[in-house]
Amino acid sequence: MAWKKACSVNDVAVDTLRKFDVGGVGVLVANLGDEFKAYPPACPHMEEPLEQSGVCSGGLLTCTKHLWQWDMRTGEQRAPAEKPLLMYDVRLDGDDVMVNVEHELEYEYEEEDDDDFEW
């Protein structure tokens, strides 16, 4: 296990997201009031930085670019989102928000091949 400190509980206000550098890995920390969650920083749709485009309300995260939505506690998608949010394990150590970043979590963004392009 690779538990590392991401931030202090006071660094992230309730219903907001902030991105932290955790040992070279960008991690997005969310404060749901009674719980902290941690996600990769990019939207699984089009790599938008969710720290800027994401809005948290009532336990739902919405990316304001194309309105993809997720349940922040489970990462489950809500329509029109087509992919779930990936999540890092989080625990509190006193005032420290600890995140387990054994492997960097990344979404796969498909890019079609064009090797056989026909002129």
Add this chain to the structure above:
Amino acid sequence: MPARNAQQWSRPPSGLKPGEYVDSRIYSDNDIFEEELQKIWKKTWIPVCHESELAKPYDFRTMTIAREPIIVVRGSDNRVRAFLNVCPHRGNMIERRPSGSFAEGTPSGNPKRMTCMFHAWQFDMKGNCVFISRQEEGYQDRLCPKDVGLRRLRCEVYFGGFVWVCLDDKVDKTVAEWAAGCLDCLQPSLDAEPLEVFHYHKAIIPCNYKLWHDTNCEFYHDYLHYHNRITGFNDAYFARKNSGFDNGHINVGSFEVQYDKYEGFESRANVSFPSLPPNHWYMIDMFPGANFNLRGSALRCDLMTPLAPDKVLIEFRGLGLKSDSPETRRARVEHHNTIWGPFGRNLHEDLLAVSGQGAAMDSRAEHRHILHGRHENETIHDENGMRHFYDEWGRWMDRSPGNPDQRYREGHNQPGVSA
């Protein structure tokens, strides 16, 4: 011989043959200009920029060829591709900035995609459409992203990293084949190691693009250049050959320039390009309007975008080696500027001459003959370079340069008396 009356003026000098003069309408007539864009500029390989200007993945540059908006982008696979800069939805220009990066998102777009700001359609660096807003609601199953990719354009990175684009999908030559050997003299110097643009400026010059190309194709206008007259001439200078290559290109042969004999100049021997004999100078003029000019330590490149019969956008670039130390780079920049900078030896004088020609060539002006009839053993004061260019021009246009009302073949076979 006294001055001439109108009838005499309308005829070319009797001793010159067709091919040794052109009709001034080829520089000023709007219909001919529009035809050139269609028949030449949309059919041939055009160098548009240098790969060092889009050094990182997701970097881009925009430009036009024959008024078509073009975008050149570097993909995550480092490959440079070119597309029409037009959204397949409602025809909006996708990217308006002259250059930049798609690595960061834009207000209506996302990182790593091109976004049309109009309705937020998105495209990846390979031209695939990757997002259509409210696709199913509006198009159901009648249209999907694969139906609306960007128009991809033929694109090659060739000759020291220059980016070449051709609007004709069916172009039957590679850039190397199109160059037909005219680049060979500089290829070892330019391909030895990566190059980098260190100088860029652009200007809209009030003249026809071919007039600028003409000045690059002959050195008879040494008489225009004060500094050339007082310091530059010697036998080796005049002995250089002007050689023609297929497809309308020419080379000016090299010789060793005695830079240390110029007042205030220094030898360029220790910073000359790789494989280039020290202080040597080569110049290549490519049809229909590109110029590569290597003076020992600094490469200059003029790329032209014709805008109107009497208007040409010229982009001037200076290049050195990417591996340059700061001292070497400073030397190259200084060497570049002392020839081609605002207080340099040549460039401003060339601009004076072509804008003077442009001022006398209004589209409604009486047409006249522009003489390209000097024969000096195909050396630099010969005008064979221009004759070679205009013969190629005639073939692409199917017009005789000496009388554009005649077809190319007719102009070749008849004595050149224009109406």
